[in-house]
Amino acid sequence: MDYEFDAIVVGSGITGGWAAKELTEAGLKVLMIERGREIVHGDYPREMKAPWELPFRGRGDAQRYKRDHAVQMLNRHFTEWTEDHFVNDRENPYELGPDSAFTWFRSYQLGGKSLTWGRQCYRWSDYDFEANARDGMGTDWPIRYADIAPWYDKVERFIGVSGASEGLPSLPDGQFQPPFALNAVEKSVREKVSARWPDRRLTIGRTANLTQGKEEEGRAPCQSRDICNRGCSFGAYFSTQSSTLPAATRTGRLTVITDAQVEKVDYDPATKRVTGVRWVNTKTRERKSATARIVFLNAGAFNSVHLMMNSASEAMPGGLANSSGVLGTHIMDHANTLSAVALMPGFEGRTSFGNRPTGVVIPRFRNLDKADGDGFTRGYSFQGGALQSGWGRGKRQAGIGADFKRDLRAPGAWRMVLVAFAESLPRASNRLTLSKHLDPLGVPQLEIHFTHGAGEMAALADAKREAAAMLTASGGQVLFGMDRPGPGGTAIHEMGGARMGHDPKTSVLNKWSQAHDVANLFVTDGAQMASSACQNPSLTYMALTARAVDHAVGLIKAGAI
Amino acid sequence: MQHLRHKQPRATRREVLAGAAIFALATGLPMPASAAGEAPSPRIALLLKTVAQIVIPRSDTPGAGDVGVGAFLPLAFAHGLEGTREPWRGAAAPGLLRADGSLRHDLWLDQELNRRAGRDFLALPPAQQAKIVAQLDAEAFPAGPPPSAPSPWVAIKALILTGYYTSEAGASKELQYNLIPGRWDADIPLKPGARAYSSDWTAVEFG
Numbered sequence: 001m002d003y004e005f006d007a008i009v010v011g012s013g014i015t016g017g018w019a020a021k022e023l024t025e026a027g028l029k030v031l032m033i034e035r036g037r038e039i040v041h042g043d044y045p046r047e048m049k050a051p052w053e054l055p056f057r058g059r060g061d062a063q064r065y066k067r068d069h070a071v072q073m074l075n076r077h078f079t080e081w082t083e084d085h086f087v088n089d090r091e092n093p094y095e096l097g098p099d100s101a102f103t104w105f106r107s108y109q110l111g112g113k114s115l116t117w118g119r120q121c122y123r124w125s126d127y128d129f130e131a132n133a134r135d136g137m138g139t140d141w142p143i144r145y146a147d148i149a150p151w152y153d154k155v156e157r158f159i160g161v162s163g164a165s166e167g168l169p170s171l172p173d174g175q176f177q178p179p180f181a182l183n184a185v186e187k188s189v190r191e192k193v194s195a196r197w198p199d200r201r202l203t204i205g206r207t208a209n210l211t212q213g214k215e216e217e218g219r220a221p222c223q224s225r226d227i228c229n230r231g232c233s234f235g236a237y238f239s240t241q242s243s244t245l246p247a248a249t250r251t252g253r254l255t256v257i258t259d260a261q262v263e264k265v266d267y268d269p270a271t272k273r274v275t276g277v278r279w280v281n282t283k284t285r286e287r288k289s290a291t292a293r294i295v296f297l298n299a300g301a302f303n304s305v306h307l308m309m310n311s312a313s314e315a316m317p318g319g320l321a322n323s324s325g326v327l328g329t330h331i332m333d334h335a336n337t338l339s340a341v342a343l344m345p346g347f348e349g350r351t352s353f354g355n356r357p358t359g360v361v362i363p364r365f366r367n368l369d370k371a372d373g374d375g376f377t378r379g380y381s382f383q384g385g386a387l388q389s390g391w392g393r394g395k396r397q398a399g400i401g402a403d404f405k406r407d408l409r410a411p412g413a414w415r416m417v418l419v420a421f422a423e424s425l426p427r428a429s430n431r432l433t434l435s436k437h438l439d440p441l442g443v444p445q446l447e448i449h450f451t452h453g454a455g456e457m458a459a460l461a462d463a464k465r466e467a468a469a470m471l472t473a474s475g476g477q478v479l480f481g482m483d484r485p486g487p488g489g490t491a492i493h494e495m496g497g498a499r500m501g502h503d504p505k506t507s508v509l510n511k512w513s514q515a516h517d518v519a520n521l522f523v524t525d526g527a528q529m530a531s532s533a534c535q536n537p538s539l540t541y542m543a544l545t546a547r548a549v550d551h552a553v554g555l556i557k558a559g560a561i
Numbered sequence: 562m563q564h565l566r567h568k569q570p571r572a573t574r575r576e577v578l579a580g581a582a583i584f585a586l587a588t589g590l591p592m593p594a595s596a597a598g599e600a601p602s603p604r605i606a607l608l609l610k611t612v613a614q615i616v617i618p619r620s621d622t623p624g625a626g627d628v629g630v631g632a633f634l635p636l637a638f639a640h641g642l643e644g645t646r647e648p649w650r651g652a653a654a655p656g657l658l659r660a661d662g663s664l665r666h667d668l669w670l671d672q673e674l675n676r677r678a679g680r681d682f683l684a685l686p687p688a689q690q691a692k693i694v695a696q697l698d699a700e701a702f703p704a705g706p707p708p709s710a711p712s713p714w715v716a717i718k719a720l721i722l723t724g725y726y727t728s729e730a731g732a733s734k735e736l737q738y739n740l741i742p743g744r745w746d747a748d749i750p751l752k753p754g755a756r757a758y759s760s761d762w763t764a765v766e767f768g
Contacts, residue, residue: 048740051727051759057633058727062641076766181747224745226762351751354742355761390761391726391736392768395719398702400616400695408722409735411757417767 005031005255005292006556008277010262010307013112014538015525015545016298017244018155022549023296024251028556031290032254033279035261035299036108039115041241044231046081054080075105075492077116082229085109085116095435097449101487102333104302104448104494110258111240112300116229118492119208119237119357120383121161122535123152123172127368127379131423132531135377138330138426139501141530142511145172151543158247159238159542160214162222162358163206170379171363171535177211179204184350185386185414186360192474193362200365200470205358205383208238218246224354237357259283262307263443265295265521269315273520273561280441294520294552294561298545301526302331305432305497306446308508308523321498321515327508328432330499331448332424332532334491335380335456337484340467342476344386344414351388351411359385362418362470364534366462375458378423381534382467386416415479416471420463421491422456423534430488432497450488460485493537495526513548520561524548596635605667608683609634612670613721615687615694622735630724634717637724638666643716651710669713673697732759 006028009019020032051058060080065073072078072086087106094104107113126145132138149172156175165173182190182204190202209222219235219242228237235242248254260279266289268275276291297304305328311320319327364379366372373379389412394404435445464483471478488494501507504516513528515521524545526537533540555561601609610631617625638645641663648662654672657665674682677693685693701712725731732738736759759765 050729050738050740051732052729056636056640056642057723059637059642059723062644063646064640066641066646180745184748187748224742225740225760349751350748351755353746353749354744355763356745356747387764387767388757388761389768390757390764391722391759392765394722395715396702396768398699400698400718401691402618402620405617405620405735408726409756411751411755411764415767 003291003293004276005029005290007031007294007296007552008033008290008292009296009298010265010277011112011298011300011303011525012110012240012245012256013107013298013300013525014114014117014240015541016112016296017114017240017248018542018545019296019298019524019549020248020254021244022546023553024248024253026549026553027253028553029253030248030255031292032248032256033260033262033277034110034112034256034258035282036110036112036258038256038258039110039231039241041235041245042233044233046084047227047230047233049081056080071103072105074103077229081227082116085229085231091440093437093439093445095437095445095447097433097447100448100450102448102450103487103489105489105492106300110256111245113492114239115231115241117538118536119228120361120536121156121159121163121174121206121208121539122361123174124148124533124535124540125170125172127170127364128531128533128535131378131533132426137377138531139499139503139506142500142502147511148540148543148547151547152539154546155539155542159208159243160210160212160219161206161208161539162211164203166201166203168201168363170365170368171361171381174206176206180207180209180211180356180358182360183352183386184347185344185416188347189344189386189416189470189474189476193470196473197365197470199368200362202360202362205361207358209357210236217243219243222357224356226355226357228357260288261441261443262299263287263310263441265297265307265311265320266291267311267313267316267320267518269313272518274320274518282441285441293556294522296545296548296552297521297523297527298525301495301497301529302432302446302448304523304525304527306434308498309432309434310443316517321508321517321521323517324505324508326428326499326506328497329428329430330426330530331430331432331450331494331496332426332529333450333488333495334424334493334532334534335420335422335452335460335485336491337420337460337463337482337486338417339382339420339460339463339483340416340418340471340478340481342416342468342471342478344416344471344474344476346475347414359383366459373459374462376422376455376462378425378455378459379534380420380422380459380463382418382420382463384417384419386414388412388414416474416476418467418471420460420467421493421534421536422459422463422485424532425453425455426496426499426531427453448488452485452488456485457483493526493532495529495532495537498523498527499530500528501530512551513544514551519555522548522552596639599635599639599665599667601635601667604683605635605671606631608671608674609667611683611690612674612694612717613724615691616698616718616721617725617731623730625721625725625731628725628728628730630721630728633724634720635667637720642723643719645716645720649713651713664713666713666717670717673713726759726765
C-alpha cells in the first residue's frame with residue numbers, strides 16, 4: 001500500500017508536539033491533526049493587555065461564562081486574558097455517570113494544553129513504577145525508572161526545566177537549569193521542616209520556564225511575569241508553539257491541519273494494522289481522510305480513549321485495540337485540595353520583586369520504605385508557596401475611606417499555602433463510556449464515571465494534619481485547611497483508560513506505548529498510564545512519547561511495521 | 562473611554578455603546594457588553610460614583626469615583642461579577658429582584674442608604690454620607706465568623722475595589738504596575754511606604 005504519510009499524529013498538545021518533533025527528526029513524513037484552531041506563536045492578542053484595557057478588567061463576563069464555559073470557568077487559570085485558550089462547554093458537551101463528578105478542563109487549539117499547563121515537571125521514581133505491584137491495585141507497570149531515565153534526560157534538556165537537585169529517592173533529580181530562589185518565608189519553612197522531619201524537604205517547584213535562554217531555538221529566559229497561560233511571546237515556557245513545533249517544522253517533513261476533529265481511526269482486519277484516520281472540518285463540516293504507516297494518538301488522555309471507542313469496527317466491535325475489554329477503565333486524576341493556609345508572622349520587613357512562575361513542592365514522604373499511611377497505601381505531595389497578599393484582601397475586611405486606602409497601598413501580611421495532590425488509585429469502576437447523546441458533529445459524547453476512593457480521602461485527611469503541623473512548627477498560624485478533594489478533574493491530571501501493561505488480556509498497550517492488538521498504533525498521552533503517582537504527569541508523558549517514537553522508528557527500519 | 566466616562570458619568574446607553582465600539586476598534590478585542598438594559602438612571606449613576614468615592618477617596622491619587630468606578634459597577638452587576646447574578650437568598654423588598662431571582666444591587670444600595678439616612682442619602686452632607694456607608698460596611702463585616710447570609714454590600718464593595726485597583730490610576734499610580742519585571746528577586750527589604758504591585762497576579766487572586 002502507498003501511504004500518504006509515514007506517520008499521523010492526532011493532537012498537537014504536549015505529547016503530540018513531541019511525537020511530531022521526534023518522528024520528523026527521525027526522517028519520517030508526518031501529518032499532525034488538531035481539532036482546534038491555529039494559534040501562531042507570538043500571536044497572543046491579550047498577552048500584554050492591562051486590566052483597564054479589557055471590558056471586564058480581567059474578570060470576564062460572568063454571565064457569558066455561566067452560559068458558554070460552565071466547566072472551564074471553574075479553572076482558576078480561566079480569566080478574561082485566557083478564555084480563548086479553553087473550550088466552549090456548550091459546543092463541546094460531555095456526560096457524567098450517576099453519582100459522578102468530573103470537571104473536564106480542555107484546551108482545543110493548536111498547542112492544546114501546552115499553552116495552559118502548570119509547567120511543573122517531576123520525574124517518577126521506582127516507588128511509583130512499583131506501586132501497583134506492591135499493593136496489588138491495578139496492573140504492574142511493564143517499565144521501571146531505568147527504562148525511562150534517559151528519556152527524562154532528553155526531554156528536560158530540550159524543554160528547559162529549572163529546579164534544584166535534592167537527592168531525594170522519591171523525586172529523582174534531573175537535567176536542571178538554575179532554580180528560581182525561595183523567598184524569605186519559604187527559606188525559613190524549608191529549614192524548620194527539615195530540622196524537625198529529616199525525611200521531608202521543601203524545594204522550589206521544578207518548572208518548564210527557562211532561567212537560561214535557548215537563543216538558538218528563539219527562546220528567551222523567563223521575564224518573571226507569571227502570566228504564562230496567556231501565551232508567552234518570549235517563548236520562555238515550554239509549549240508546542242515555543243519548542244516542539246518549530247523543531248518539527250524545521251525538518252520540512254511536517255504537515256499540520258487544524259480545525260479537524262478526527263472521527264475514526266481506520267483499521268484493516270486483513271493486515272491487523274491501522275491504515276489512517278478520517279476527520280471532519282469543524283468549520284465547513286467537510287470530511288476527509290489520510291493514510292499512514294503508523295498512527296500516534298496524542299489527543300489528550302480522555303479524547304484518545306474516546307477516539308478508540310468511536311473507532312469500533314466489525315472486526316473490533318468493542319473499540320479499537322480493545323480485545324482486553326479494559327479500554328476506558330481505570331481512569332485517574334489526583335485528589336486535590338487546599339490542605340492549609342497559614343499567616344506567617346516575623347517577615348514583615350521582607351518582600352520580593354517580580355512574579356515567580358512556580359511555587360514550592362514538598363515531595364512525597366508517606367509509604368516509601370515503611371507503610372506509614374493511615375488508611376492509604378500510596379502517597380501525596382504538597383505544592384504551594386508563601387506570598388504577601390494584595391489589594392484583594394480589602395474584599396474581606398471592614399473599612400472604608402482614607403485609612404483603608406492607605407492600608408491597601410502596602411503589601412499585606414505573608415501567608416503560606418499548601419495544596420495536596422494525592423495519588424489516585426486505578427479502579428475499574430472509574431471509567432469512560434460512550435453516551436447515547438451526540439455532540440454537535442454527530443459523534444457520541446464521552447460519559448465520565450468517576451468518584452474518589454477511601455484511600456484518597458484518608459491521604460487528604462493525613463495531608464491536612466501534616467500541612468498544619470509543618471506550618472505550625474515553622475511559626476505559622478493556621479487559618480484553615482480542607483481534607484475533601486475537589487471533583488475529579490480538579491487537578492487537571494486526568495489520565496488512564498488505555499493502560500500500559502505486560503498482559504494483553506488486562507492492558508491495552510505494551511511497554512512501548514504500542515497497542516497489543518495493533519502493532520502500528522501508539523498511544524503516548526495520559527491514556528497510557530497504569531497508575532497516577534502524585535507528581536504532575538506531563539514530563540512522564542513526554543518521556544514516554546520520545547521513547548515510543550524511538551521504538552516505532554526502529555520497527556519501521558526493521559520492516560516490522 | 563476612561564476620559565469619556567470620567568467626564569460624563571451619566572452617559573446615555575447610546576454613548577456607552579459608542580465608547581465601547583471605539584474601545585473595540587482600538588484594541589481589536591470583542592466589544593464590551595453594556596449593562597444589558599440596566600443602564601443606570603442619572604440618580605443611580607451619581608449614587609454609585611458617590612459611594613465609590615467614599616470607599617476609596619481622592620488622596621495624592623484619584624479616588625474610585627474619579628476613575629469611573631461608578632460606570633463600571635452597573636456593567637459588573639448586570640454581568641454577574643462577584644456572584645451578583647446568583648439567586649438572592651436573603652429578604653428583599655419587592656421590585657429589587659430580577660426575573661432570574663438575582664438582586665439588583667444598585668437599587669438595593671439606593672434603598673438601603675436612603676433607609677439608613679431617613680431621607681435622600683444624596684442630599685446629605687459628605688461627612689454624613691461617609692458615616693452611613695461606614696456603618697453599613699461595619700455591619701457587613703462583623704468581628705468573628707462571617708454571617709451565613711452576606712450583606713449585598715460585600716459584593717458591592719468588592720466590585721468598587723476591583724473597579725479601582727484595575728483602573729489605570731488605581732493599578733499604576735496608587736499601586737505599581739509592572740507587566741514585565743524581567744527578573745525575580747526572591748528576598749529583598751520592604752522599604753517603608755513601598756506600594757504593592759497590582760501586577761502581582763497571584764497575590765491579587767488570593768487576596
